[in-house]
Amino acid sequence: MPQTQDTDDNVAPVGEFAPLTADMHLSVVERTAPVIDGPIATDRPGLWPLSPGRMVAVVAALLGAAICGPAAADPTTGVNGADLGVLISLATFVAAFLIPLPNKGDQS
Numbered sequence: 185m186p187q188t189q190d191t192d193d194n195v196a197p198v199g200e201f202a203p204l205t206a207d208m209h210l211s212v213v214e215r216t217a218p219v220i221d222g223p224i225a226t227d228r229p230g231l232w233p234l235s236p237g238r239m240v241a242v243v244a245a246l247l248g249a250a251i252c253g254p255a256a257a258d259p260t261t262g263v264n265g266a267d268l269g270v271l272i273s274l275a276t277f278v279a280a281f282l283i284p285l286p287n288k289g290d291q292s
Contacts, residue, residue, distance in 0.1 A: 234280070238280045238281070241276055241277070241279065241280035242277060242280045244273075244276060245273045245274070245276040245277035245280065246273075246277070248269055248270075248272065248273035248276065249269075249270055249273040249274070249277075251269070252266040252267075252269030252270045252273065253266075253270060256269065256270045
């Protein structure tokens with residue numbers, strides 16, 4: 185048979201911390217601000233996942249690779265200008281994601 189647990193409700197507080205009774209452990213807290221307070225929670229999501237400048241770079245890289253790709257892949261022509269076009273397209277694609285763009289608020 186379970187026994188009742190003995191508790192002492194007259195415990196003196198230690199320092200600035202007062203002891204909690206069993207009914208004080210659970211509390212209802214209402215949030216007045218969003219959990220994530222910053223640009224993630226307050227900005228509206230855009231139509232595109234990237235900024236317009238980065239989207240232009242990605243589209244230009246894909247078009248360049250689509251135009252130069254077949255000629256660069258032809259083994260009978262050897263190394264030609266199409267190979268350079270594919271490398272430039274690859275570099276443009278990588279740069280669209282890796283090069284940081286300045287913020288609108290930066291004036292330095």
